[in-house]
Amino acid sequence: MPRSSAAPRSNSPLGTPKVAVVGCGHWGRNLVRNYHRLGALGAVVDADPARAQEHAAQAGVPGLTFETALDRADLDAVALATPAETHAPLTLSALAAGKHVFVEKPLALSVAEGRRIVERALAAGRVLMVGHLLRYHPAFLELQRLIDGGRLGRLQYIYSNRLNLGRIRREENVFWSFAPHDISMILALAGEMPERVRAVGSCYLHKTLADVTTTHLAFANGINAHVFVSWLHPFKEQKLVVVGEAGMAVFDDGMAWPDKLVVYPHRIDWKGGVPTPAKADAGRIALEAGAEPLEAECRHFLDCIASGERPRTDGAEGLRVLQVLESAQTAMRDNESPGLAEPGPGRRWQGSPPEVFVHPSSYLDEGCTVGPGTRIWHFSHVLPGSRIGRDCVIGQNVMIGPDVTIGDGCKIQNNVSLYKGVTLEEGVFCGPSCVFTNVLHPRAEVERKDEFRATHVERGVTIGANATIVCGHRIGAYAMIAAGAVVTRDVPAHALVAGVPARRIGWVSHAGERLDENLVCPRTGRRYRELADGSLGEIAGEVALARHG
Numbered sequence: 001m002p003r004s005s006a007a008p009r010s011n012s013p014l015g016t017p018k019v020a021v022v023g024c025g026h027w028g029r030n031l032v033r034n035y036h037r038l039g040a041l042g043a044v045v046d047a048d049p050a051r052a053q054e055h056a057a058q059a060g061v062p063g064l065t066f067e068t069a070l071d072r073a074d075l076d077a078v079a080l081a082t083p084a085e086t087h088a089p090l091t092l093s094a095l096a097a098g099k100h101v102f103v104e105k106p107l108a109l110s111v112a113e114g115r116r117i118v119e120r121a122l123a124a125g126r127v128l129m130v131g132h133l134l135r136y137h138p139a140f141l142e143l144q145r146l147i148d149g150g151r152l153g154r155l156q157y158i159y160s161n162r163l164n165l166g167r168i169r170r171e172e173n174v175f176w177s178f179a180p181h182d183i184s185m186i187l188a189l190a191g192e193m194p195e196r197v198r199a200v201g202s203c204y205l206h207k208t209l210a211d212v213t214t215t216h217l218a219f220a221n222g223i224n225a226h227v228f229v230s231w232l233h234p235f236k237e238q239k240l241v242v243v244g245e246a247g248m249a250v251f252d253d254g255m256a257w258p259d260k261l262v263v264y265p266h267r268i269d270w271k272g273g274v275p276t277p278a279k280a281d282a283g284r285i286a287l288e289a290g291a292e293p294l295e296a297e298c299r300h301f302l303d304c305i306a307s308g309e310r311p312r313t314d315g316a317e318g319l320r321v322l323q324v325l326e327s328a329q330t331a332m333r334d335n336e337s338p339g340l341a342e343p344g345p346g347r348r349w350q351g352s353p354p355e356v357f358v359h360p361s362s363y364l365d366e367g368c369t370v371g372p373g374t375r376i377w378h379f380s381h382v383l384p385g386s387r388i389g390r391d392c393v394i395g396q397n398v399m400i401g402p403d404v405t406i407g408d409g410c411k412i413q414n415n416v417s418l419y420k421g422v423t424l425e426e427g428v429f430c431g432p433s434c435v436f437t438n439v440l441h442p443r444a445e446v447e448r449k450d451e452f453r454a455t456h457v458e459r460g461v462t463i464g465a466n467a468t469i470v471c472g473h474r475i476g477a478y479a480m481i482a483a484g485a486v487v488t489r490d491v492p493a494h495a496l497v498a499g500v501p502a503r504r505i506g507w508v509s510h511a512g513e514r515l516d517e518n519l520v521c522p523r524t525g526r527r528y529r530e531l532a533d534g535s536l537g538e539i540a541g542e543v544a545l546a547r548h549g
Contacts, residue, residue: 017076017100017305018042020069022090024055027104028081032059034298035079042075066090070097077127077305079298080104084172088113095120095128102301104131105180106325107318109172114322118315127304129311130318132184136297138287139251139261140185143242146249146263146285147189153246158186158225160240163233173210175201175332176325178229183321184313185240186217186225193320195220199328204232215328261285330360368401371408389426407459421454421471428457431465431483438471458493462512467502476535480508494528494536507536 020043021031028046035041036059043064046052056063069075070093077100080090088108094101101121107130108114121128134140146152160182169177187193194217201210212230219225238253248264265280304311355372358364362380371390376382380394383401388394389408399417400406406418407426416430419438424430438452453472457463461475464483475481476493485502496506496514506514507528509521519528519536527539 015306016040017302018074019077019079019102019302020045020064020072020075021079021081022046022066022069023081024048024051025081029055030294031079031081031298034292034295036061037295038298038302040298040302043069043072045069045078066093070094070099076100077102077301079301081131084109084176088117091117091128092120095124095126098124098126100127100301100305102129102131102298103318105184105318105321106130106176107315107322109176111319111322111326114315114319118319121315127301127311128315128318129301129304130313130315130321131297132181132313132317132321133293133297134181134185134253135188135313136300137251137253137293138291138296139253139285140240142261142285142287143240143249143251144188147242147244151247151263152242152244152249155189155223155242155244157243158189158223158241160186160225160227161237162227162229163235163237164231165233165235166231168205168211168231169209173201173213174229174231175199175210175213175215175328178231179213179215179227179328180321180325182227182229182240183324184317186227187317187320187324189242190217190219190221190223190225192219192221194218194225194324197324197327197331199331201332210332213328213332215331217324257287257289258284260287365401395432413465419452421452422457423454424457425459425461425477427460429462431463431467433466434463434481435466435468436471437468440471460510478508478510478512480512492533492535510538 016039019035019040021028021035021041022045024032024044024046032041032044032055041059041061043062044052044056044059045064045066049063052063069078078094079102080087081104082090084106087103087106091101091103108117118128147155162178162182196218197215199213199215201213203209204211211232215227217225236254240251242249246267248266250262252260262282262284264282267278268275269278270276300311303309356370357375359376359378361378362376364370364382365384367384368382368386370388371392373391374388374394376394378396380396380398382388385403386401388400388406389410391409392406393411395412395414397415398412401418401420403420404418405423407424407428409426410424410428412430413432415433418436421438422436436455439448440453442448455469455471456474458475458477460478463469463481464485466484467481468486469475470486470488473487473490475487475491476495478493479491479495479497481487481491481502482496482498485498486500487497488501491497492504494507494509495504496508497503498505507519508514509524509526509528511521511523513521513523515521515528528536529539531537
């Protein structure tokens with residue numbers, strides 16, 4: 001494995017890295033036991049102080065709070081065995097405190113969070129390792145050696161079943177709970193990321209959390225794989241089957257040690273153009289009986305801290321698994337098959353007209369509507385109750401809603417957020433990073449959702465880049481807001497406003513051209529006049545000779 005020059009050796013005076021295990025529940029107590037056995041347990045942390053003290057006393061180490069553990073200079077690392085939704089914030093906090101981190105699967109609950117963690121670990125020069133336990137199982141390691149040595153020939157098909165009755169969760173579905181181990185093994189054997197992912201999930205105990213899922217992976221090298229997981233199964237099964245041209249292998253973790261890894265030298269012969277199975281006797285592969293994979297995994301983490309080696313299941317590997325998890329979740333939700341290797345041409349949001357384009361990285365919540373011809377690009381999010389008209393263009397990283405109305409033909413550039421209370425009529429242009437507020441005096445510590453104020457933008461308005469529209473105001477038709485302006489009052493129709501706070505510095509035509517003292521559009525020749533209410537109106541039927549060029 002490549003060596004990381006940034007990862008320091010242990011600060012422990014005895015040379016063995018000291019680890020604080022965070023979380024002493026169903027799985028965390030096993031980490032406590034193994035790190036204690038390896039002489040590396042430095043402290044125990046749990047949300048329940050009594051449970052932390054109980055395990056700490058048994059191991060002869062202090063029971064600490066998470067914050068105290070991060071402050072202790074004699075602790076080199078933390079091992080996180082906490083609920084999945086806490087993995088990202090706890091890992092980031094530990095890395096910020098200069099600790100190496102072992103985190104149980106999954107690395108995070110989104111690819112964005114996972115990527116942030118990996119980047120932070122790299123910048124900090126800390127070891128980041130993800131608990132994909134079966135990658136350290138003697139049977140899997142031997143299976144990898146057999147495949148690398150050509151025993152099975154060219155791989156064709158891989159499937160895994162992880163089935164049981166129980167360990168039902170409410171913070172994540174069965175796929176996120178059971179499948180990360182299997183995905184990690186399949187990616188390691190395939191040697192690359194899948195091109196396509198298809199997944200189907202069924203919900204029986206909870207209306208939105210799948211209890212049974214089947215996921216199919218297709219790789220560019222011709223390998224196909226599937227993962228079947230369920231916590232509603234009459235018996236326990238943990239089985240990985242690998243099919244190659246020259247043989248087949250089964251890793252069955254439910255069997256006794258002599259039978260955990262079995263190779264079948266079956267092959268397919270072609271006789272008279274007909275494929276014919278040629279069966280052969282199965283052969284058991286000898287393994288070190290009783291070797292505990294978790295001890296090997298913990299020892300690997302300690303070795304990586306001490307030596308600076310990159311872990312077998314490092315943050316990058318955890319991120320790849322997370323990409324497959326998220327892609328399969330998207331496929332389950334939308335009944336689609338989003339790609340991973342290369343961005344696809346986009347997808348149609350379920351329930352929208354066929355002409356609607358939504359990039360695979362964007363999300364449309366239930367309860368929003370999108371008109372035909374509208375295109376929604378990368379990393380955007382439309383919240384419930386929002387209505388987007390026909391032929392709109394929504395750029396990258398745009399948030400809309402909830403309950404926002406956007407008329408036909410609007411163009412929303414990158415990094416714009418349209419909050420509750422905003423209405424855009426037809427043909428509105430919002431420049432990059434322009435801002436709409438919905439509260440006049442926001443405070444993070446003060447709840448003010450009952451103080452939201454509506455903002456109404458009339459037809460044809462142009463809002464420049466980085467402009468701010470303070471809530472509770474109306475922008476008249478075809479007005480133009482200069483880049484960087486801060487609008488703190490109503491804007492008349494056709495007004496050109498600029499500055500902080502924004503003030504009218506002229507008039508613009510329907511075509512967006514600045515008008516001179518004669519109030520004639522130099523592009524179209526349309527004539528205008530100032531009205532008694534301070535706005536501008538067109539003189540119907542009068543058109544002067546337009547000055548082009």
